[in-house]
Amino acid sequence: MNNSRWVEITGPDGGVFSGYLSLPPTGKGPGIVLVQEIFGVNAHIRAVADQFAMDGFVVLAPDVFWRQQARVELGYDEAGFTRGRALKAGLDFTQTVGDLSAAASTLRRLPELTGKVAVVGYCMGGLLSYLLAASGNVDAAVCYYGAGIDGYLDQAAHIKCPMLFHFGEQDTLIPPAAVKAVSKAFAQKADAWVQTYPGVDHGFNCWARPMYNQTAAALARGRTLEFLSIYL
Numbered sequence: 001m002n003n004s005r006w007v008e009i010t011g012p013d014g015g016v017f018s019g020y021l022s023l024p025p026t027g028k029g030p031g032i033v034l035v036q037e038i039f040g041v042n043a044h045i046r047a048v049a050d051q052f053a054m055d056g057f058v059v060l061a062p063d064v065f066w067r068q069q070a071r072v073e074l075g076y077d078e079a080g081f082t083r084g085r086a087l088k089a090g091l092d093f094t095q096t097v098g099d100l101s102a103a104a105s106t107l108r109r110l111p112e113l114t115g116k117v118a119v120v121g122y123c124m125g126g127l128l129s130y131l132l133a134a135s136g137n138v139d140a141a142v143c144y145y146g147a148g149i150d151g152y153l154d155q156a157a158h159i160k161c162p163m164l165f166h167f168g169e170q171d172t173l174i175p176p177a178a179v180k181a182v183s184k185a186f187a188q189k190a191d192a193w194v195q196t197y198p199g200v201d202h203g204f205n206c207w208a209r210p211m212y213n214q215t216a217a218a219l220a221r222g223r224t225l226e227f228l229s230i231y232l
Helices: 043-054 078-089 093-109 124-135 149-158 176-185 214-231
Strands: 004-010 016-022 029-035 058-062 113-122 140-144 163-168 192-197
Touching (some): 004 043, 043 058, 043 113, 058 093, 093 124, 140 214, 176 192
Parallel strands (some): 029 113, 140 163
Antiparallel strands (some): 004 016
């Protein structure tokens, strides 16, 4: 896309890292911090950023692994999974949420931004999006199959923004008990939704993976766009 470029983000400790910025056709719009899977800001995540940009959003996908290796770009093969898992294991999640918060602040300062900022994340990014929502620096959050959220439900009380969760019912990484725990934690919040998709596995939104499911991906995307259009 001609409307995309890499930009610099200054972290809370002064370290500088990059993010992939994709602008809408009009050049302006509300913002999305798009949080990667374990595979880096790869071709798929950049395409997802461009997709949201075509819907009118100013999208910034920060390089989450920059403290270990800048601009990692992995494929969905065994080598990619092995490297991605190692990089995830090396993350300091508190530090990373600080970096994502800095990305949200960078987005808010852009002249192209009009309106509020949401976070949308996939897999590892789904968990990080949840934690960023708990930090209070975004106006809405969408978490696609965020494995491990059930281990951080003590953070739910800190979340004041609207939330949307997407889970596959056949997710091999997220057991049904975890989805139930998340649903229970947010049951009393009027602006939080937990959506489940029957017959689909983890990663159903990623067209580069064998578990991609067009029907579930389209339905989740429609719900995400409706959610963002209401709260941004």
